[in-house]
Amino acid sequence: MPTSNPVIAVDGPAASGKGTIARALARHFGLPHLDTGTLYRAVALNLLRWGGDPESEFAALRACEGLAALTDDEELRSEAVGGVASRISAYPAVRAALLDRQREFAGQPGGAVLDGRDIGSVIAPEANAKLFVTAIAEVRAQRRLTELTARGLSAHLEDVLIDIHARDERDSRRAAAPLVQAADALLLDTSELDREAAVAEAIRLVEQRLAR
Numbered sequence: 001m002p003t004s005n006p007v008i009a010v011d012g013p014a015a016s017g018k019g020t021i022a023r024a025l026a027r028h029f030g031l032p033h034l035d036t037g038t039l040y041r042a043v044a045l046n047l048l049r050w051g052g053d054p055e056s057e058f059a060a061l062r063a064c065e066g067l068a069a070l071t072d073d074e075e076l077r078s079e080a081v082g083g084v085a086s087r088i089s090a091y092p093a094v095r096a097a098l099l100d101r102q103r104e105f106a107g108q109p110g111g112a113v114l115d116g117r118d119i120g121s122v123i124a125p126e127a128n129a130k131l132f133v134t135a136i137a138e139v140r141a142q143r144r145l146t147e148l149t150a151r152g153l154s155a156h157l158e159d160v161l162i163d164i165h166a167r168d169e170r171d172s173r174r175a176a177a178p179l180v181q182a183a184d185a186l187l188l189d190t191s192e193l194d195r196e197a198a199v200a201e202a203i204r205l206v207e208q209r210l211a212r
């Protein structure tokens with residue numbers, strides 16, 4: 001009997017394609033979608049605008065207030081904001097402050113798709129289907145570079161690759177909710193897949209899991 005109103009967790013490192021996949025899954029299954037990275041980015045942007053110190057957990061916690069006004073801000077996608085987001089997301093107080101709204105989203109009666117780093121492990125451990133989306137760092141760096149170029153920004157591949165490695169390191173080594181593949185998550189390596197093939201494979205894996 002297929003699961004109705006499923007909760008689908010999509011985790012993975014930066015630029016792995018998890019955002020694209022999560023949006024496509026939400027469309028395919030007719031579910032609401034939450035990109036949880038946006039919450040951490042909104043805290044980072046709030047902190048930067050207010051001039052708070054990213055080295056201070058207390059300042060980062062204060063920046064968790066009033067996020068609703070920032071969730072559509074153009075600057076959220078910038079590399080500067082992403083870099084600070086990756087730092088402040090290591091603070092347990094920040095993770096705790098953002099926990100309830102993510103759990104509420106995951107718990108809505110109609111089901112939901114969430115993507116991030118700790119959805120399958122911490123936010124929705126009971127999710128009906130979990131994907132861990134990854135790709136080798138060089139491929140992820142190239143994708144991020146293409147994305148930046150399309151937005152009219154210039155960057156060098158080597159710098160983007162260094163940044164990807166730094167984020168992987170911070171996301172995986174932090175003590176609070178590190179990036180890990182949950183034991184029951186299905187691995188989807190998109191290194192050799194284009195967007196369409198990655199989405200098709202994600203849908204196939206989730207449908208298979210939900211049909212069990």
Ligand code: C5P
Nearest residue numbers: 036037038040085086089116117118171
């Ligand atoms: O996915 P995105 O790059 O937008 O996330 C920005 C940062 O927020 C990541 O580098 C990661 O450190 C953090 N994050 C997190 N947990 C999540 C989602 C994002 O720690 N569930």
